[in-house]
Amino acid sequence: MTEKPLYILAIESSCDDTAAAVLQNEKVLSNVVARQAVHEEYGGVVPELASRAHQQNIVPVIDVALKKAGVERTQLSAVAFTQGPGLMGSLLVGSSFAKSMAMALQVPLIAVNHMQAHILAHFIDEEGYDKPTFPFLAMTISGGHTQIVKVNDYFDMEVIGETTDDAVGEAFDKSAKILGLPYPGGPLIDKYAKEGNPKAFAFTKPKVPGLDFSFSGLKTQILYFIQKNVAENPDFVAQNLNDICASIQYTIIKILMEKLKMAVAETGIKQVAIGGGVSANSGIRTALQEAEKKYGWKSYIPKFEYTTDNAAMIGIVGYHKYKKQMFNDAAVTSKARIAL
Numbered sequence: 552m553t554e555k556p557l558y559i560l561a562i563e564s565s566c567d568d569t570a571a572a573v574l575q576n577e578k579v580l581s582n583v584v585a586r587q588a589v590h591e592e593y594g595g596v597v598p599e600l601a602s603r604a605h606q607q608n609i610v611p612v613i614d615v616a617l618k619k620a621g622v623e624r625t626q627l628s629a630v631a632f633t634q635g636p637g638l639m640g641s642l643l644v645g646s647s648f649a650k651s652m653a654m655a656l657q658v659p660l661i662a663v664n665h666m667q668a669h670i671l672a673h674f675i676d677e678e679g680y681d682k683p684t685f686p687f688l689a690m691t692i693s694g695g696h697t698q699i700v701k702v703n704d705y706f707d708m709e710v711i712g713e714t715t716d717d718a719v720g721e722a723f724d725k726s727a728k729i730l731g732l733p734y735p736g737g738p739l740i741d742k743y744a745k746e747g748n749p750k751a752f753a754f755t756k757p758k759v760p761g762l763d764f765s766f767s768g769l770k771t772q773i774l775y776f777i778q779k780n781v782a783e784n785p786d787f788v789a790q791n792l793n794d795i796c797a798s799i800q801y802t803i804i805k806i807l808m809e810k811l812k813m814a815v816a817e818t819g820i821k822q823v824a825i826g827g828g829v830s831a832n833s834g835i836r837t838a839l840q841e842a843e844k845k846y847g848w849k850s851y852i853p854k855f856e857y858t859t860d861n862a863a864m865i866g867i868v869g870y871h872k873y874k875k876q877m878f879n880d881a882a883v884t885s886k887a888r889i890a891l
Contacts, residue, residue, distance in 0.1 A: 688814055
């Protein structure tokens with residue numbers, strides 16, 4: 552007898568993207584994201600504006616997700632939503648809607664850890680993509696997080712290394728801001744780096760013990776480097792933009808890969824998966840593929856749309872939680888900070 556398929560509606564609203572997805576078991580039927588351009592003129596996400604935009608976007612985004620999936624609300628098995636971490640105002644919009652919808656449809660409510668979702672996105676059924684087997688190492692790199700996680704099972708994860716200050720995504724974006732590039736600057740550094748010499752300018756790597764990271768010192772070093780050279784030549788950035796971006800990206804990737812090599816050596820685990828918005832960076836993807844050939848790793852790089860904040864990754868966690876009957880009631884609270 553064939554099991555009845557599960558239809559999970561997933562909602563993601565942790566930062567400035569309003570997203571909704573519908574999954575049939577592990578397969579994504581729709582994955583819709585509404586981006587918020589309003590933050591570009593401020594050079595970063597403004598929390599109050601983000602929550603207001605979520606309120607405007609959430610109904611149409613969910614409506615489009617259901618229509619694209621060809622699924623009626625009455626077919627839904629559960630509603631999953633991002634509990635945290637994230638911006639409180641943004642999280643509350645998603646959680647409030649999810650609670651109301653689950654209650655109205657009389658289906659289970661499932662709270663999801665955003666960081667777990669970045670890791671478990673690797674278990675979405677996608678043609679041409681392999682799924683890791685347990686245990687594996689996951690490096691989650693985003694605007695707000697930098698972690699190396701030992702993944703023993705779907706809900707058995709251990710953080711073995713993390714940033715002691717700023718996240719890698721912030722290092723990219725702040726460096727871009729120093730160079731006068733618009734927000735979000737990380738993708739632009741990646742773009743210009745492709746045309747530059749990665750060894751044109753040398754930046755020292757921070758000395759951080761163990762598997763932990765630090766990026767605040769590197770940001771300060773880049774700031775002083777630019778200020779000094781612009782004082783001597785006002786056109787320094789414009790004349791050397793590609794080389795500066797390539798050198799910054801080269802240094803950041805070297806920091807990440809050195810820690811990842813240490814993690815593999817310490818754990819003996821050679822399966823390495825990356826996730827989070829910064830894993831969309833072409834230089835990081837190339838470095839991981841090169842390490843796979845050089846060190847005999849098996850690397851897992853998700854489809855581009857599952858790297859940045861999206862609801863499909865929330866849905867896959869919802870599916871696996873549903874199978875284990877890990878449901879929540881309406882008393883569950885959103886959390887700006889939440890342990891893995």
